[in-house]
Amino acid sequence: MSIIRNAAAIAKGMSITLGEAFKPTEVENYPDGKGPMRGAQFQERFRGKHQLQRDENGLEKCVACFLCAAACPSNCIYIEAADNTTDHRISSAERYAKVYNIDYNRCIFCGYCVEACPTDAITHGHGFELASLNATTMVMRKEDLLVQIPVGLPKSNQEKAEVLA
Numbered sequence: 001m002s003i004i005r006n007a008a009a010i011a012k013g014m015s016i017t018l019g020e021a022f023k024p025t026e027v028e029n030y031p032d033g034k035g036p037m038r039g040a041q042f043q044e045r046f047r048g049k050h051q052l053q054r055d056e057n058g059l060e061k062c063v064a065c066f067l068c069a070a071a072c073p074s075n076c077i078y079i080e081a082a083d084n085t086t087d088h089r090i091s092s093a094e095r096y097a098k099v100y101n102i103d104y105n106r107c108i109f110c111g112y113c114v115e116a117c118p119t120d121a122i123t124h125g126h127g128f129e130l131a132s133l134n135a136t137t138m139v140m141r142k143e144d145l146l147v148q149i150p151v152g153l154p155k156s157n158q159e160k161a162e163v164l165a
């Protein structure tokens with residue numbers, strides 16, 4: 001009796017295996033083709049690699065207030081502030097982040113930094129390819145996080161932002 005039960009169980013298992021084997025593949029051709037992340041809602045809320053945003057004039061939104069670093073439970077944000085001057089304006093406020101590093105060896109993607117930011121300067125992007133065998137490459141610098149200058153910016157502003165970037 002147990003032989004029949006075991007044979008039936010094996011047949012049931014194999015039927016699932018064979019059924020799946022002939023279905024079209026659902027795995028994207030990773031890493032050559034990344035494919036979309038499933039579900040628009042999931043994609044919007046996904047917490048990936050951070051982005052430092054610019055305002056509509058191409059200036060950096062970060063004003064070096066350190067609130068994100070203070071809110072970070074992993075202590076993985078490092079900022080050095082500098083003053084804007086008339087000839088060298090990076091953000092629209094008094095100060096800007098001369099150095100802005102996030103150590104992804106320690107970041108837990110909790111989003112507290114995003115919530116703490118008063119200017120919406122730091123946000124989560126959708127980048128997820130952060131794994132590395134070299135821990136030193138896991139420290140992302142401002143240059144790695146800063147978004148491009150907005151397309152369609154008036155030419156005078158764009159030139160100014162490019163010079164300052």
Ligand code: SF4
Pocket residue numbers: 071072073074075076077102106107108109110111112113114
């Ligand atoms: S997501 Fe969380 S752990 Fe990562 S930098 Fe922001 S506050 Fe820190």
Ligand code: SF4
Pocket residue numbers: 061062063064065066067068069079097116117118119120121122
């Ligand atoms: S990212 Fe936001 S919270 Fe962090 S220093 Fe810049 S302005 Fe302040």
